[in-house]
Amino acid sequence: MTSEQFDLTPAPQTVGLFRAFAALGGLTVLLGLFLAPQRMWPDLLFGSYALLCLGLAGLFFVALQYVSGASWSVALRRVPEAMAATLPVGAAGLAVILLVKPSLWPWLGMSWQAAEGYLGFKRVWLSQGFFLARSAVYLAVWLAFALAIVRTSRQQDASGAPELTRRNIRLSTAFVIIFSLTFCLASSDWIMSLEPKWYSTIFGVYNFAGLFTSGLAAMALLVVWLQRTGALKHSVTRDHLQDLGTLILAFSTFWAYIWFSQYMLIWYANLPEETIYFIRRAHGYWKTLFLLNFIINWVVPFLALLPRGNKRNPRVLVTISIVVLLGRALDLYLMILPPFSGAQPVFGIWEAGVLLGTVGLFALVVLRALRQAPLVPIGDPFLPESLHYHA
Amino acid sequence: MSRRVFLGIFGNEEDILAATRAAREAGYKISDVYTPHAVHGLDAALGLRRSRLPWICFLAGLTGAVLKVWFEFWTTMVDWPVNVGGKPWNSLPAFVPVTFEVMVLSAGVTTLFAFLVVARLWPGHKPALPQPGITDDRFVLALEEADAAFDAARVRRLLEKFHVVEVEEHLQEEAA
Numbered sequence: 367m368t369s370e371q372f373d374l375t376p377a378p379q380t381v382g383l384f385r386a387f388a389a390l391g392g393l394t395v396l397l398g399l400f401l402a403p404q405r406m407w408p409d410l411l412f413g414s415y416a417l418l419c420l421g422l423a424g425l426f427f428v429a430l431q432y433v434s435g436a437s438w439s440v441a442l443r444r445v446p447e448a449m450a451a452t453l454p455v456g457a458a459g460l461a462v463i464l465l466v467k468p469s470l471w472p473w474l475g476m477s478w479q480a481a482e483g484y485l486g487f488k489r490v491w492l493s494q495g496f497f498l499a500r501s502a503v504y505l506a507v508w509l510a511f512a513l514a515i516v517r518t519s520r521q522q523d524a525s526g527a528p529e530l531t532r533r534n535i536r537l538s539t540a541f542v543i544i545f546s547l548t549f550c551l552a553s554s555d556w557i558m559s560l561e562p563k564w565y566s567t568i569f570g571v572y573n574f575a576g577l578f579t580s581g582l583a584a585m586a587l588l589v590v591w592l593q594r595t596g597a598l599k600h601s602v603t604r605d606h607l608q609d610l611g612t613l614i615l616a617f618s619t620f621w622a623y624i625w626f627s628q629y630m631l632i633w634y635a636n637l638p639e640e641t642i643y644f645i646r647r648a649h650g651y652w653k654t655l656f657l658l659n660f661i662i663n664w665v666v667p668f669l670a671l672l673p674r675g676n677k678r679n680p681r682v683l684v685t686i687s688i689v690v691l692l693g694r695a696l697d698l699y700l701m702i703l704p705p706f707s708g709a710q711p712v713f714g715i716w717e718a719g720v721l722l723g724t725v726g727l728f729a730l731v732v733l734r735a736l737r738q739a740p741l742v743p744i745g746d747p748f749l750p751e752s753l754h755y756h757a
Numbered sequence: 758m759s760r761r762v763f764l765g766i767f768g769n770e771e772d773i774l775a776a777t778r779a780a781r782e783a784g785y786k787i788s789d790v791y792t793p794h795a796v797h798g799l800d801a802a803l804g805l806r807r808s809r810l811p812w813i814c815f816l817a818g819l820t821g822a823v824l825k826v827w828f829e830f831w832t833t834m835v836d837w838p839v840n841v842g843g844k845p846w847n848s849l850p851a852f853v854p855v856t857f858e859v860m861v862l863s864a865g866v867t868t869l870f871a872f873l874v875v876a877r878l879w880p881g882h883k884p885a886l887p888q889p890g891i892t893d894d895r896f897v898l899a900l901e902e903a904d905a906a907f908d909a910a911r912v913r914r915l916l917e918k919f920h921v922v923e924v925e926e927h928l929q930e931e932a933a
């Protein structure tokens with residue numbers, strides 16, 4: 367096997383389309399920051415956080431494969447590795463918000479008197495310097511791991527040294543542990559503290575569930591696309607697709623489990639400072655979105671992916687992956703936007719532009735990363751096992 | 758009534774896979790294949806239908822969940838209404854955890870017993886092995902003499918193409 371066999375040359379129309387998306391998104395952001403800043407800043411947080419999460423999902427998937435010693439996924443590992451390339455882009459967007467518009471978080475700059483009712487711990491935790499320092503640490507640690515793990519994997523293409531697999535297993539073990547702690551904190555910092563009086567101890571797990579389900583859906587889309595266009599034609603089979611489908615089914619159900627756990631405890635206890643979060647989201651048109659969120663993130667994928675044949679069918683898998691990604695966008699929208707848009711949900715040119723831009727940027731960055739290395743990790747000692755995998 | 762069974766004994770899984778495929782394509786009636794471990798692709802080589810157990814699992818889970826929701830509505834609204842924290846009688850969110858557990862229990866237990874019945878694994882059932890120890894270390898293809906056109910010599914020739922180690926003829930009591 368030579369590396370030339372696995373080169374990717376995407377059709378110029380495909381690249382052009384995503385360039386247009388990204389350009390449109392960039393234009394919307396620039397215009398929005400001047401014409402409608404009160405809507406653009408939350409939208410920008412939405413886009414940056416979405417990109418960041420997709421990158422983290424890719425990296426976490428790679429780490430999970432190394433830690434669990436999985437061989438089935440080796441043939442398609444370059445796809446999640448390429449997804450990790452969106453991490454710096456998301457991080458840059460977030461850094462801009464943190465540095466230019468920290469007042470997006472309503473507790474920032476609040477006087478001690480106004481902060482009445484906040485527990486002592488929250489006063490210390492939610493102080494600007496500490497908040498920015500924490501954010502910097504999260505982003506730096508994730509970027510460092512992404513760089514190290516992807517580089518080690520690519521080094522193996524040339525040498526095929528099993529020592530590199532061992533090094534990545536060690537790196538991945540550290541990453542999985544550090545990621546689980548830092549991501550819980552980061553999602554609470556960046557998203558939960560938008561409504562600083564409200565809190566939910568399961569919020570980090572809930573965010574992780576959405577992150578990983580949508581990351582798997584994005585992976586499935588890319589894998590089917592690469593297989594269709596010929597690049598992964600001979601290395602990825604329906605058995606690989608079935609496993610991706612099974613993972614989407616499992617993590618969508620995990621998301622539903624956590625979603626309900628968060629909802630039920632708050633509903634049962636019925637404490638005003640906790641229920642405020644759901645009261646805001648379960649009235650008026652928000653209620654429609656609130657219920658739709660559960661349907662497209664769990665009911666649809668669950669029923670559609672139960673039969674074995676559907677998990678192996680690229681068309682079904684692509685459709686469900688798109689549904690799951692739309693569900694992820696809606697889930698993030700419901701997490702981030704309500705405190706800004708008030709009694710009724712808003713969706714206009716600014717939100718649509720940011721959504722398109724996020725999709726375009728994601729596709730462009732992933733395509734570029736996919737072309738930087740052979741599409742199949744040709745030096746991995748487990749590759750033959752993966753190529754002959756039977757689900 | 759008894760039936761005649763030919764046992765082709767093979768030394769490895771590639772041979773038994775190829776022999777099974779060839780025997781099925783040649784139109785022989787395969788009564789079973791015995792292997793010491795699960796062999797990938799054997800289901801396809803045997804031309805087996807997909808198991809219908811997933812459907813039993815799904816329907817049992819659905820039935821369990823529906824019955825449980827109905828039961829909880831009935832107990833909390835009709836038979837013995839209890840005011841819990843001022844919540845409405847028919848508080849669906851409170852029913853979900855128990856419904857989920859009952860669904861899993863009902864689906865799991867039903868599937869287990871359905872499998873035991875389908876695989877004839879109830880207590881006291883005698884194993885229907887053509888030879889004791891057949892699953893220890895050999896790969897065995899059991900062909901049944903289905904009609905008069907069955908020719909023992911041709912069967913032997915077919916199996917020999919796949920390096921059969923031994924061919925045995927065996928009279929098996931028809932399972933009632």
